[in-house]
Amino acid sequence: xxxxxxxxxxxxxxxxxxxxxxxxxxxxxxxxxxxxxxxxxxxxxxxxxxxxxxxxxxxxxxxxxxxxxxxxxxxxxxxxxxxxxxxxxxxxxxxxxxxxxxxxxxxxxxxxxxxxxxxxxxxxxxxxxxxxxxxxxxxxxxxxxxxxxxxxxxxxxxxxxxxxxxxxxxxxxxxxxxxxxxxxxxxxxxxxxxxxxxxxxxxxxxxxxxxxxxxxxxxxxxxxxxxxxxxxxxxxxxxxxxxxxxxxxxxxxxxxxxxxxxxxxxxxxxxxxxxxxxxxxxxxxxxxxxxxxxxxxxxxxxxxxxxxxxxxxxxxxxxxxxxxxxxxxxxxxx
Amino acid sequence: xxxxxxxxxxxxxxxxxxxxxxxxxxxxxxxxxxxxxxxxxxxxxxxxxxxxxxxxxxxxxxxxxxxxxxxxxxxxxxxxxxxxxxxxxxxxxxxxxxxxxxxxxxxxxxxxxxxxxxxxxxxxxxxxxxxxxxxxxxxxxxxxxxxxxxxxxxxxxxxxxxxxxxxxxxxxxxxxxxxxxxxxxxxxxxxxxxxxxxxxxxxxxxxxxxxxxxxxxxxxxxxxxxxxxxxxxxxxxxxxxxxxxxxxxxxxxxxxxxxxxxxxxxxxxxxxxxxxxxxxxxxxxxxxxxxxxxxxxxxxxxxxxxxxxxxxxxxxxxxxxxxxxxxxxxxxxxxxxxxxxxxxxxxxxxxxxx
Numbered sequence: 001x002x003x004x005x006x007x008x009x010x011x012x013x014x015x016x017x018x019x020x021x022x023x024x025x026x027x028x029x030x031x032x033x034x035x036x037x038x039x040x041x042x043x044x045x046x047x048x049x050x051x052x053x054x055x056x057x058x059x060x061x062x063x064x065x066x067x068x069x070x071x072x073x074x075x076x077x078x079x080x081x082x083x084x085x086x087x088x089x090x091x092x093x094x095x096x097x098x099x100x101x102x103x104x105x106x107x108x109x110x111x112x113x114x115x116x117x118x119x120x121x122x123x124x125x126x127x128x129x130x131x132x133x134x135x136x137x138x139x140x141x142x143x144x145x146x147x148x149x150x151x152x153x154x155x156x157x158x159x160x161x162x163x164x165x166x167x168x169x170x171x172x173x174x175x176x177x178x179x180x181x182x183x184x185x186x187x188x189x190x191x192x193x194x195x196x197x198x199x200x201x202x203x204x205x206x207x208x209x210x211x212x213x214x215x216x217x218x219x220x221x222x223x224x225x226x227x228x229x230x231x232x233x234x235x236x237x238x239x240x241x242x243x244x245x246x247x248x249x250x251x252x253x254x255x256x257x258x259x260x261x262x263x264x265x266x267x268x269x270x271x272x273x274x275x276x277x278x279x280x281x282x283x284x285x286x287x288x289x290x291x292x293x294x295x296x297x298x299x300x301x302x303x304x305x306x307x308x309x310x311x312x313x314x315x316x317x318x319x320x321x322x323x324x325x326x327x328x329x330x331x332x333x334x
Numbered sequence: 335x336x337x338x339x340x341x342x343x344x345x346x347x348x349x350x351x352x353x354x355x356x357x358x359x360x361x362x363x364x365x366x367x368x369x370x371x372x373x374x375x376x377x378x379x380x381x382x383x384x385x386x387x388x389x390x391x392x393x394x395x396x397x398x399x400x401x402x403x404x405x406x407x408x409x410x411x412x413x414x415x416x417x418x419x420x421x422x423x424x425x426x427x428x429x430x431x432x433x434x435x436x437x438x439x440x441x442x443x444x445x446x447x448x449x450x451x452x453x454x455x456x457x458x459x460x461x462x463x464x465x466x467x468x469x470x471x472x473x474x475x476x477x478x479x480x481x482x483x484x485x486x487x488x489x490x491x492x493x494x495x496x497x498x499x500x501x502x503x504x505x506x507x508x509x510x511x512x513x514x515x516x517x518x519x520x521x522x523x524x525x526x527x528x529x530x531x532x533x534x535x536x537x538x539x540x541x542x543x544x545x546x547x548x549x550x551x552x553x554x555x556x557x558x559x560x561x562x563x564x565x566x567x568x569x570x571x572x573x574x575x576x577x578x579x580x581x582x583x584x585x586x587x588x589x590x591x592x593x594x595x596x597x598x599x600x601x602x603x604x605x606x607x608x609x610x611x612x613x614x615x616x617x618x619x620x621x622x623x624x625x626x627x628x629x630x631x632x633x634x635x636x637x638x639x640x641x642x643x644x645x646x647x648x649x650x651x652x653x654x655x656x657x658x659x660x661x662x663x664x665x666x667x668x669x670x671x672x673x674x675x676x677x678x679x680x681x682x683x684x685x686x687x688x
Contacts (some may be wrong), residue, residue: 005595006673013599015656033671060668086520086669113675190594192654233562307664318597321672328658 001154002290003034003145004162005319006100006190012328025200027154028324030144030244030289031162033109034061034317038243040058040277042067047272048104048135049080054270057091058106060084064316068278070077088120093133095124098137104266107136112164113230114138114255118236121257121264133266136256139242141165142173143253147244149181154291158202160195161187163217168233171227178220180209191328196297196300236261246286288321295325337420337519343437348467360462361439365446366429366453370461378461378520380426382485387422389413390481398445398475401464403528403606405478406449409486412537412557414456418540418555419609421492422484429463432477435470445476456535458482489548496551497572502618504611506539506625506658507633510589513603513610513667518592534607537579537630547617555609559663562601564610565648566662572612576648577636578660595677597670601650602663609636612640 002008008028011017017026030036046067049056056072063073063084076082081101085091088105095103107117117134125133141162142270148154166187184205185285198216205211212243233255234254242254279286282300284328287293294316295301305311307323314320363371370378391412398405412474417424429449434440438470445475453460511532518527536555543550552572556564561583571578585600593600607630618636625631638650648660 004672009597009670012658014654015658016654017652018656019610059671060666061671074429085674106396109671109675112672116675164672167676194653196654319672327661 001027001029001156002160002188002195003029003031003141003159004025004160005317005321006036006163007031007081007188008321009319009323010190010192010195015328016192016195021151022201026130027156027291028290028294028321030148030247031141032289032314032317032319032321033113033139035140035285035289035313035320036144036244036246037065037108037137037313038133038277039068039245039276039279040243042268043069043274043277044272045106045135046070046072046075047162047274048270049075049082050234051270053080053101055083055096055101055103056106057083057085057095057103057160058148059086060208061317062106062108065313066089066280066311068198068275088117091130092120092123092127092132095237096127097128099131102131102133104133104135104270107134107138107212108140110141110162110165110232111308114237115168115232116227116234119125121206121216121236121261122167122232124264125261134264135266136237136254137242138255140239140253141171142176143168144244144247144250147247147250147253148290149177150182151290156183158168158186158205160186160198160202161185163187163220166215166221166225166261168229171221172225174213178213178323182211184211184257185213186214187215187217187218187221191195243268244289246289260332280311283312285314285322288314295322297323338385341439343433343439343442343467343468345435345469348433354465355498358465360677361443361446361672362465363632365443366460366578367449368459368461370426370459371463378426380461382425382483384487387417387420387484387486388481389416389420390479391416393480394474394480395436396474396655397516397519398441400436400519400531402512402515402610403533404445404448405476406445407452408533409478409480410449410452410456410458410679411533413556414535414537415606415609417482417484419492419555420484420486420556421540421544421550421553422465422482422486423541424482424535424537426459427458427480427482429451429460430475430479431465432479432549433465433467435467437475442476443534448634452535455469456537458537468631474546487544487548490544491549492553494510494554494571497568497576497612497636498551498614498638499574499640500615501612502615502636502641503549503565503576503578503638503640504613504622504625505518505583505635505637506536506611506631507562507607508584508586508589508608509556509605509608510585510593510600510603512606515588516590516604517596520647527588529586532605532607534630536609536630539625539630542624542628543611543621546620547613549617550611550613552612553609556605558604560600560602560604561610561659562599562648565660568610568612569648570646572640573645575607575641575644575646576638577641577651578648579651580653582635584633584639593674597661597673601669618625627686
């Protein structure tokens with residue numbers, strides 16, 4: 001299994017499945033931050049956008065993802081103030097420029113994005129920006145892999161560990177997978193040759209009857225990770241249970257703001273009233289994220305659900321498995 | 335009234351009154367001087383004969399200044415290139431400015447000056463124009479609309495529906511330069527690159543290609559949506575398949591590096607000074623030779639061919655030897671979150687070291 005959506009895209013973009021021997025089957029994992037965001041959390045972001053005086057600052061990919069009833073893109077067209085930003089710095093600038101409004105940044109992503117978002121909270125504190133908030137929907141990778149393995153739904157022979165996540169957390173946090181579950185792990189980069197080298201290293205471990213954590217992405221990842229970034233993340237956030245699409249609540253797999261920084265927490269600052277969350281009928285994004293099914297098993301795929309008119313998040317996000325299958329697949333690829 | 339000393343554009347500059355006249359005469363007519371414009375009549379009156387190509391486009395690029403150009407140069411080149419892609423010799427353009435109040439006069443003058451330079455290089459004239467000023471927030475600094483006309487020579491028949499199986503696909507140079515250069519200037523995303531936009535008028539390149547062979551079947555400039563989208567349009571219009579080879583497509587190292595950082599595929603990144611030509615096999619070398627002699631076609635290459643299989647689709651042989659579909663761009667090109675924030679954190683390491 002390749003955990004990371006970035007790897008999924010590389011695999012499809014370069015046709016790696018075609019050049020691998022038939023004995024190797026690649027399974028796409030849950031490593032797309034947009035895709036794993038649960039509908040209940042999307043609904044929360046949409047509800048925040050309806051509060052007068054609130055500006056939602058978010059990455060563009062989030063706009064199109066349908067929540068239970070609507071999407072940020074649609075509420076924006078109806079007058080909600082939703083702004084696409086390229087970084088947390090943009091969101092801080094919006095807050096500084098308009099101190100009468102409250103800016104809520106949608107904190108999406110894994111260990112890769114959390115340090116930069118943590119830095120924005122510290123910056124806001126330093127500059128005394130009092131109208132900047134974060135809706136922390138961050139997810140942590142090792143706990144969810146553990147949840148997938150514990151469910152027993154997929155039988156994995158090897159794990160391609162995410163490159164950028166590992167650049168932050170290092171390779172040590174994957175060791176329990178090799179040790180306790182006997183599954184070889186290799187951290188990979190994002191170039192096609194990185195993936196091929198990683199597959200080769202996994203096969204070698206399997207053939208030798210070994211299971212250990214190796215790094216194929218040495219130019220990006222050190223075993224101990226990036227201490228600076230980790231320190232930042234730990235200073236601002238602490239682990240909490242998180243809802244994952246398709247997997248429900250996974251303990252210690254999310255991040256919330258620590259007590260000292262709670263005044264930046266959008267969930268505490270605003271009164272959000274939410275109805276129950278709904279999943280679109282027929283959509284199997286949850287199963288796809290767990291690696292149990294592929295997009296080709298979905299009856300909506302390519303028919304009712306396309307990148308132009310996406311039903312589920314895996315078709316919206318450029319890192320989603322459905323989008324990769326659709327854009328690069330067809331009769332000639334994967 | 336000290337009108338000349340106004341250093342910002344005011345609503346009054348678009349009112350039709352004295353300030354408007356002063357702006358038109360001092361900023362536009364003077365810089366873009368030609369007999370048509372100097373008359374200040376309601377319409378330009380032009381004698382033309384032959385098959386006329388007529389096109390229009392609007393420009394809303396942000397930021398309005400970027401490495402290698404600005405919105406004014408872009409407006410001229412974009413419209414000149416649309417005419418050239420029909421095989422026309424571009425001749426006359428209109429130029430309309432929609433200005434957000436508060437735009438510094440100096441910036442406007444700079445844009446008018448680069449507009450003038452671009453018309454000079456492209457050998458076209460601005461023969462009519464208009465200026466409106468709108469309230470702050472109703473536009474983003476400056477929007478430009480241009481229309482243009484050109485004449486198509488006898489015997490030239492270029493259309494997106496003319497591609498035939500066996501034809502060669504020629505690309506005039508590196509892809510992705512414009513899109514990445516503009517993105518590198520976006521607020522909050524600034525990353526250091528020496529890259530400049532490829533924004534250029536392609537009239538002379540097309541004229542030299544047509545002189546080498548008037549039998550060129552299709553021409554297209556892969557602007558927004560990139561090469562992938564242009565090739566898909568041609569495949570669909572001509573009801574043919576197009577096969578390209580990844581390793582033959584020229585891409586600059588800087589563009590590859592930025593694409594890797596943002597999670598982009600260079601095939602979808604915008605160009606403003608490139609064209610793709612579909613040419614009968616027997617004429618391909620002649621056309622390629624002519625292109626390489628022009629300053630805007632130095633890195634031209636045959637990147638693939640037209641086939642009768644899989645009509646309407648574009649298929650690429652990847653560097654690994656596998657084949658995959660190349661679809662059109664859907665929606666906007668968006669950076670991938672993980673890659674982006676990680677890259678920003680690493681690039682601006684002071685953010686993490688606080």
